Amino acid sequence: MQNIAVIGYGVVGSGTVELFEKNKEEICRKIGRDCGIKYICDLRDFPGDKYEDKLVKDFNVILNDPDIEVVAEVVGGATFAYDYTKKLLAAGKSVVTSNKELVATHGAELFAIAKEHECNYLFEASVGGGIPIIRPLNKCLAGNSIEQISGILNGTTNFILTKMIKDQMDFDSALKMAQELGYAEADPTADVEGHDACRKICILGSLAFGKHIYPQYVHCSGISRITLDDVEYAENAGYSIKLIGTVKPEGEGKISAIVCLRLVEKNSLLSQVDDVYNAITVRGDGVGDVLFYGKGAGKLPTASAVVGDIIDCLKHKDRRIMLDWEDCTDRGYVVPYKQIENSMYVRIKAENAEALKPAIGELFGKVMYLERNGRPDDELAFITPVMVEADIDSALEQLSESAEIASKIRLL
Ligand code: HSE
Numbered sequence: 001m002q003n004i005a006v007i008g009y010g011v012v013g014s015g016t017v018e019l020f021e022k023n024k025e026e027i028c029r030k031i032g033r034d035c036g037i038k039y040i041c042d043l044r045d046f047p048g049d050k051y052e053d054k055l056v057k058d059f060n061v062i063l064n065d066p067d068i069e070v071v072a073e074v075v076g077g078a079t080f081a082y083d084y085t086k087k088l089l090a091a092g093k094s095v096v097t098s099n100k101e102l103v104a105t106h107g108a109e110l111f112a113i114a115k116e117h118e119c120n121y122l123f124e125a126s127v128g129g130g131i132p133i134i135r136p137l138n139k140c141l142a143g144n145s146i147e148q149i150s151g152i153l154n155g156t157t158n159f160i161l162t163k164m165i166k167d168q169m170d171f172d173s174a175l176k177m178a179q180e181l182g183y184a185e186a187d188p189t190a191d192v193e194g195h196d197a198c199r200k201i202c203i204l205g206s207l208a209f210g211k212h213i214y215p216q217y218v219h220c221s222g223i224s225r226i227t228l229d230d231v232e233y234a235e236n237a238g239y240s241i242k243l244i245g246t247v248k249p250e251g252e253g254k255i256s257a258i259v260c261l262r263l264v265e266k267n268s269l270l271s272q273v274d275d276v277y278n279a280i281t282v283r284g285d286g287v288g289d290v291l292f293y294g295k296g297a298g299k300l301p302t303a304s305a306v307v308g309d310i311i312d313c314l315k316h317k318d319r320r321i322m323l324d325w326e327d328c329t330d331r332g333y334v335v336p337y338k339q340i341e342n343s344m345y346v347r348i349k350a351e352n353a354e355a356l357k358p359a360i361g362e363l364f365g366k367v368m369y370l371e372r373n374g375r376p377d378d379e380l381a382f383i384t385p386v387m388v389e390a391d392i393d394s395a396l397e398q399l400s401e402s403a404e405i406a407s408k409i410r411l412l
Pocket of ligand 1: 126185191196296298
């Protein structure tokens with residue numbers, strides 16, 4: 001039975017077809033019946049491609065074919081993919097996706113359509129590439145009240161940071177390499193500026209806490225402002241610098257979520273996660289800390305999750321898989337990040353920086369000063385105590401009257 005279609009024949013789409021065809025016999029055994037890819041939909045031509053006979057350009061061919069039970073949407077973006085997904089679900093066809101932008105922006109609406117039409121919308125590949133995280137969170141950890149989810153959620157930026165810090169590669173060369181390896185988004189700004197990680201933490205938080213967290217309410221910053229001076233101060237003090245997404249409950253039914261660079265203690269597991277690898281720690285009130293680790297991007301790792309979802313849909317023919325969350329339009333659900341407590345690494349520049357130490361003590365209380373080889377006289381780096389971020393900012397504003405605030409990075 002040719003009952004599967006793949007929309008989008010890029011990195012993830014071609015990986016999905018390759019992995020499925022490679023393991024087809026075993027996959028069919030696991031599903032318990034004969035299954036196969038009937039269509040691959042893409043507007044581009046692929047002359048000489050091994051699966052050229054399956055290629056179609058018209059999405060309606062898939063939509064109108066009653067044989068098609070499940071469609072892998074690996075187009076990306078929230079325009080065409082949104083339209084296709086709504087139509088497919090409304091037609092009762094299950095959809096699986098790696099499209100974190102679509103799930104993070106329209107997930108609640110798409111789950112409702114899937115529910116109404118008794119089909120499934122699965123998205124294991126949307127977070128952590130090949131790492132199983134969505135199902136464990138939804139099933140195995142369901143008995144816990146989740147206290148925090150925190151992790152390295154973007155392979156491209158972790159790869160760039162590793163190359164810059166460990167191999168002294170410049171930013172542009174590292175990014176180019178990540179693109180060549182198929183890790184980066186079509187527009188790598190989404191990776192570099194933290195938007196991709198933001199979508200992923202929104203998906204994890206929505207699943208864990210049951211209400212849709214919209215990315216526009218989540219503060220997010222990327223890796224573009226990192227300097228090797230900061231890396232050196234951090235290393236000397238026993239920290240790595242990583243782009244981390246965090247979501248946690250804040251009481252009264254609210255949550256906080258943020259994506260930003262953070263100083264991570266070197267003896268923690270997250271600080272050991274390099275290259276394209278992602279890692280997500282989930283803290284549950286019963287289980288304690290659990291770590292999920294693996295390749296967070298790339299053709300076959302992501303395809304692994306997509307094919308897993310295809311199999312799950314086919315195993316659950318005409319049955320719903322409960323994997324969703326409610327919509328939430330309450331802007332107040334996400335606590336503003338300025339109200340959250342953090343300890344902050346700060347680097348300042350001032351003509352006689354040492355002379356500012358008493359003022360720094362008055363503004364922040366007891367800070368920890370950091371050192372680096374050949375620290376210039378006009379520079380100081382320190383770590384503040386844990387303070388509400390708005391208070392850190394107002395202290396920094398006062399300090400900025402006598403110094404330039406060169407960097408500030410939150411601690412994990
Ligand atoms: N661009 C994404 C990343 C792909 O680098 O993590 C996987 O979602």
